[in-house]
Structure formats: C-alpha cells, structure tokens
Amino acid sequence: MVDAVFDLDALLSAEEIAWARKARAFATNRILPTIEEDFENKHFRREFVAELGAAGFLGMHLTGYGCAGAGAVSYGLVCLELEAADSGWRTFVSVQGSLAMSAIHQYGSEEQKQRWLPGLAAGELIGCFALTEAGGGSDPAAMTTTATRDGAGWLIEGSKRWIGLASLADVAVVWAQTDAGVRGFLVPTHTPGFTATPIENKLSMRASVQCDLRLDAVRVPADALLPDAAGLSGPFGCLNEARFGIVWGAMGAARSCLDAAILRSETREVFGKPIGATQLIQAKLADMLVEYEKGVLLALHLGRLKEQGTLTPAQISVGKLNSVREAIRIAQSARAILGGDGITSEFPVMRHLANLESVRTYEGTDEIHQLVIGRALTDLNAFS
Structure with missing residues (x-):
C-alpha cells in the first residue's frame, strides 16, 4: 500500500x-x-x-x-x-x-x-557478541570483564547482560579488559565456566533470545584472541555495522504499522463512513508516510555512502536516531487509528511498538546518538 x-x-x-x-x-x-x-x-x-x-x-x-x-x-x-x-x-x-x-x-x-x-x-552455527554489561551498556570502556594471561592461554572472568543468542550460540565473541586494553576473544560456548541464561521477563523481543552471561574461570588458548582488534575501536566497528542495519530495519517495522493503519482506515466505519474518508485520519496517514519515506531515503543515502567507503560514525548515528524515533511515532499513530483493536494481536502494531523500544535502546540509546552527533557538530565531547 x-x-x-x-x-x-x-x-x-x-x-x-x-x-x-x-x-x-x-x-x-x-x-x-x-x-x-x-x-x-x-x-x-x-x-x-x-x-x-x-x-x-x-x-x-x-x-x-x-x-x-x-x-x-x-x-x-x-x-x-x-x-x-x-x-x-x-x-x-x-x-x-x-x-x-x-x-x-x-x-x-x-x-x-x-x-x-x-x-x-x-546457518549451521550460531554466534553471539558479548560486549554489554549490566553496570553500563552505554559505557563499554568501564567493562569489568577481564582476560588475564594463563600460561600459554587466557583466563576470562566476568559477566555480560542482554547478549543476543548466547544460550543458542556455538561461539561467542567476548570483549574483555586485558593489560593491553580491551581485546576480543573467540570462546566456544561449550567451554567450562561459560553459562548463558535466557532473560525471561521480557515484554519486548519475545520471539528472540537475549541472555545473562557468566564467565567463571573460562580458559581459552592463545589462538582465541582476535589478533587485529585492539581497544574499543574493535567492538565499535562491529556496532556500526549493526547500527546500519537498524537504520533500515526500523523502517520495516514502520511500514508494517503504516500498512495496518491504511487497511483499517478503509474498513473501519464510524458515523456512516470509513474513517479513512475523514480529514483527520488522512492527515495522520500522510504524516506517517512522509516520515517513513524520509527515513528510507536517508537509509538509502547512507547505504550509497557506505558502498563508496565514506560513511562516518556520526552519519550512522543520524540514521539510527531518526529511523527508530520516527518508527516509534509511526507505530503510535497507527495504534491510535486502530482504536481499541490496536492493542490486540489481531494487528501487528503493539508488537512492533514493544519491539521498537528495545531497538531504541540497543546499539546506542537516543541520548548516546545525540551526543555523537553533537560532538561532530561542535568538536566538543559531552560524554563525560
């Protein structure tokens, strides 16, 4: 539609x-x-x-x-x-x-x-990415998980939270503090001391798996170290890849909500005519479409920049901030158009709205991306 x-x-x-x-x-x-x-x-x-x-x-x-x-x-x-x-x-x-x-x-x-x-x-194997900790997902530099040399190998100790797929994974990319700064390790999940526990009380992302992760004296060989990742630039490079996917993905959830609202506006009748024939509803639908189209065009622009090798982290932050924020607004407008039925599973809107609250939080909250953009605009760091 x-x-x-x-x-x-x-x-x-x-x-x-x-x-x-x-x-x-x-x-x-x-x-x-x-x-x-x-x-x-x-x-x-x-x-x-x-x-x-x-x-x-x-x-x-x-x-x-x-x-x-x-x-x-x-x-x-x-x-x-x-x-x-x-x-x-x-x-x-x-x-x-x-x-x-x-x-x-x-x-x-x-x-x-x-x-x-x-x-x-x-798809024969599943991987996970263990960076976030309960003490501060937005401040990975403060991570408390450590990896210390243990003979020819490494001993990893610590905990992680909100780690997608960890209980299903065959291998985990674990980020830990070492005497040389943050480094990444490939940890087979059958390694003794590796324990992933699914988080059960979620009201969002319920068809997905996120876990608490414990690393209790996890021993890995020397060749578990990712040789070319040193410092936070390693995980941040991966996060920017994921954020790029979110720029596009959130617009998919927005489109689904907009389509549901359009369909409902054509079939739900109030005061003797479809609600889509009223000026108020058409204005809402038009505003939703405009924000969706702007979001997809921004995603397309960022995609072309990425293909040229010129996409910057600040530009990715613009896309992530805009796409998720506008997708949530579109979902909220769709819920209003659907009336009471909008909170039922007859329509996908509340499910998308709940999921988008998670998408808004992971890979950088709105506030973190605002600060990334602000730093690029002013050349001043407001993170601390």
Missing part, C-alpha cells in the same frame, strides 16, 4: 530489488504465519536459522568464506523486509552477521575465519 505513493524500486538496481523480494517472500511465507503466536509464547524458531543461511542473508555484506558479498543497500533492504515481519528476526541477522561474523571477518586470523565463518554463513 505504501508502494502506491513511494516508488522505492525506481532508485534501486535489479540485484537490490531481487534481494528485497527474496527477503519479503521469506518474511511473508515463513515468519508472519506464526509470529504472533511465537511472540506470545516467547518462542524462537531455530529451524529458521538454516533457512536464513540458505537464502544468503547471514553475513551477506561480507565477502568470501561462504558469504554472499552483497552491497550495503541490498543488506539494508533485507533488514527492512525482515523487520517488517518482526524486529527479532532482523536482530538475529544483525547479531549473527553484523556483530559476530563481522568481528571474525574484520579482526580474525585466517585460521579463525576458516574455522567459523562458513558454518555461520550457512
């Missing part, structure tokens, strides 16, 4: 359109038939993982090792289509591809890449 006004395909290549259509078909045929039930029951459908791998969606922006080598815009479009079904499945693709796989691809040794990336790309 949105496509009737906003012809995005006119701005895309044939390859990009093909990726988008493949992702929309997967979302429509596989995710949507059960997502309301899965959200209600807190059920993650692990069987979809191999299917996502077979479709080429996992680590699709990476090259080699079984990865598709697709362009940034193609990857963004896949994120948009998957999140139009549910944020949890776009989050899975982000955690697997933009975080865990990107860390290995960018910073790993050739042996590490050969060991892990083909299986992760195929």
Whole structure:
C-alpha cells in the first residue's frame, strides 16, 4: 500500500530489488504465519536459522568464506523486509552477521575465519557478541570483564547482560579488559565456566533470545584472541555495522504499522463512513508516510555512502536516531487509528511498538546518538 505513493524500486538496481523480494517472500511465507503466536509464547524458531543461511542473508555484506558479498543497500533492504515481519528476526541477522561474523571477518586470523565463518554463513552455527554489561551498556570502556594471561592461554572472568543468542550460540565473541586494553576473544560456548541464561521477563523481543552471561574461570588458548582488534575501536566497528542495519530495519517495522493503519482506515466505519474518508485520519496517514519515506531515503543515502567507503560514525548515528524515533511515532499513530483493536494481536502494531523500544535502546540509546552527533557538530565531547 505504501508502494502506491513511494516508488522505492525506481532508485534501486535489479540485484537490490531481487534481494528485497527474496527477503519479503521469506518474511511473508515463513515468519508472519506464526509470529504472533511465537511472540506470545516467547518462542524462537531455530529451524529458521538454516533457512536464513540458505537464502544468503547471514553475513551477506561480507565477502568470501561462504558469504554472499552483497552491497550495503541490498543488506539494508533485507533488514527492512525482515523487520517488517518482526524486529527479532532482523536482530538475529544483525547479531549473527553484523556483530559476530563481522568481528571474525574484520579482526580474525585466517585460521579463525576458516574455522567459523562458513558454518555461520550457512546457518549451521550460531554466534553471539558479548560486549554489554549490566553496570553500563552505554559505557563499554568501564567493562569489568577481564582476560588475564594463563600460561600459554587466557583466563576470562566476568559477566555480560542482554547478549543476543548466547544460550543458542556455538561461539561467542567476548570483549574483555586485558593489560593491553580491551581485546576480543573467540570462546566456544561449550567451554567450562561459560553459562548463558535466557532473560525471561521480557515484554519486548519475545520471539528472540537475549541472555545473562557468566564467565567463571573460562580458559581459552592463545589462538582465541582476535589478533587485529585492539581497544574499543574493535567492538565499535562491529556496532556500526549493526547500527546500519537498524537504520533500515526500523523502517520495516514502520511500514508494517503504516500498512495496518491504511487497511483499517478503509474498513473501519464510524458515523456512516470509513474513517479513512475523514480529514483527520488522512492527515495522520500522510504524516506517517512522509516520515517513513524520509527515513528510507536517508537509509538509502547512507547505504550509497557506505558502498563508496565514506560513511562516518556520526552519519550512522543520524540514521539510527531518526529511523527508530520516527518508527516509534509511526507505530503510535497507527495504534491510535486502530482504536481499541490496536492493542490486540489481531494487528501487528503493539508488537512492533514493544519491539521498537528495545531497538531504541540497543546499539546506542537516543541520548548516546545525540551526543555523537553533537560532538561532530561542535568538536566538543559531552560524554563525560
């Protein structure tokens, strides 16, 4: 329905359109038939993982090792289509591809890449990215997890929180303080002392898995260290990959809510006519469409910059801040148009709205991105 006004395909290549259509078909045929039930029951459908791998969606922006080598815009479009079904499945693709796989691809040794990336790309293996701690997700420099030398290897101690997929993962990218600063380690999850516990009391992202993680005297060999990641630039580089996917993905949730509002405005009658025939409702729909179109055009612009190799962290922050903030506003407007039915699972709006509150928080809150942008504007650091 949105496509009737906003012809995005006119701005895309044939390859990009093909990726988008493949992702929309997967979302429509596989995710949507059960997502309301899965959200209600807190059920993650692990069987979809191999299917996502077979479709080429996992680590699709990476090259080699079984990865598709697709362009940034193609990857963004896949994120948009998957999140139009549910944020949890776009989050899975982000955690697997933009975080865990990107860390290995960018910073790993050739042996590490050969060991892990083909299986992760195929969906035969699952990876997680263990950075956030309960004491301060927005301040990773203050992490308390440590890795100390233990003979020829390393001993990791600490805890992490809100780690996506940790209880399902085969390998965790664990970030820890060392005597040389923050470093990354590849930790097979069967390693003694590694304990991941799913967080059960979530009211958001219920068809996804996030965990508390304990690392109690976890011993790993010397070759578990990611050799090319030193300091916070390592995890931050991966986070920017994930944030780019969010710029696109949040607009998928917004589109789903807008489509639901349009459909309801055509079928719900009040005072003898469809509510869509009233000026107030048409004004709301028009405003929602304008913000959606602006958000997608911004995402497309950032995608083209990324493909040129000129995209900056501040520009990514502009996109993440705008996309999630406007997606939430669109979802809120859609909920109002749907009236009381908008809070039921008959429509996807409240599910998207709940999920978007998580998306708003992870990979940098609104406030963090405002400070990133403010620093770029003034050359002054307001973080501390």
